[in-house]
Amino acid sequence: MDGVAEPYAGWTFLTNHARVLAAVAEDEATRIRDIAARCRLTERAVQRIIADLEEGGYLTHVRQGRSNLYRVSPDTVLRHPADGGASVAGLLALLVRHDRVATATPADAEPDGQR
Numbered sequence: 001m002d003g004v005a006e007p008y009a010g011w012t013f014l015t016n017h018a019r020v021l022a023a024v025a026e027d028e029a030t031r032i033r034d035i036a037a038r039c040r041l042t043e044r045a046v047q048r049i050i051a052d053l054e055e056g057g058y059l060t061h062v063r064q065g066r067s068n069l070y071r072v073s074p075d076t077v078l079r080h081p082a083d084g085g086a087s088v089a090g091l092l093a094l095l096v097r098h099d100r101v102a103t104a105t106p107a108d109a110e111p112d113g114q115r
Contacts, residue, residue, distance in 0.1 A: 016041060018091070020049045024059060024070045025092050031067070058088055 014022075019039040023030060032050070036043045050070075053059045058076050061068040074089035 016045065017049050017052060018095075020046055021053060021058060021072065021088070022092060022095050024050075024053075025072045028070045028072070029064075029067065030070070 016039060020035055020041075023035045023038050027034075032043050032046050035041075036046045039046065041049075050059070050061075054061065056076075056079065057073055059070050059072050061070045063069075072088060072092070074087060074092070076088045077083075078086050078088065078091060
């Protein structure tokens with residue numbers, strides 16, 4: 001498993017499915033190999049997760065030459081009843097907002113720490 005870190009022993013906030021979905025949303029032409037490296041998963045695990053996400057209606061793909069072009073379905077509602085009808089677009093927007101705040105320099109951040 002080149003490029004894949006040791007498994008994390010503790011709990012995390014995001015599932016591997018959320019991580020893969022966010023990676024695809026960031027670059028719809030990304031390769032499974034690159035998603036695996038970014039999410040610290042095996043390529044086989046990413047393939048299974050992408051199949052799950054496609055089966056659930058969260059993304060689709062089309063072949064472009066030798067590559068896949070993925071499309072995230074932003075209006076698809078999250079699966080868990082506790083998510084209260086939140087959509088994929090809402091989840092991804094929250095993750096992007098978090099990334100912006102986490103990588104902002106102190107001069108870029110707003111006084112209350114939000115964007």
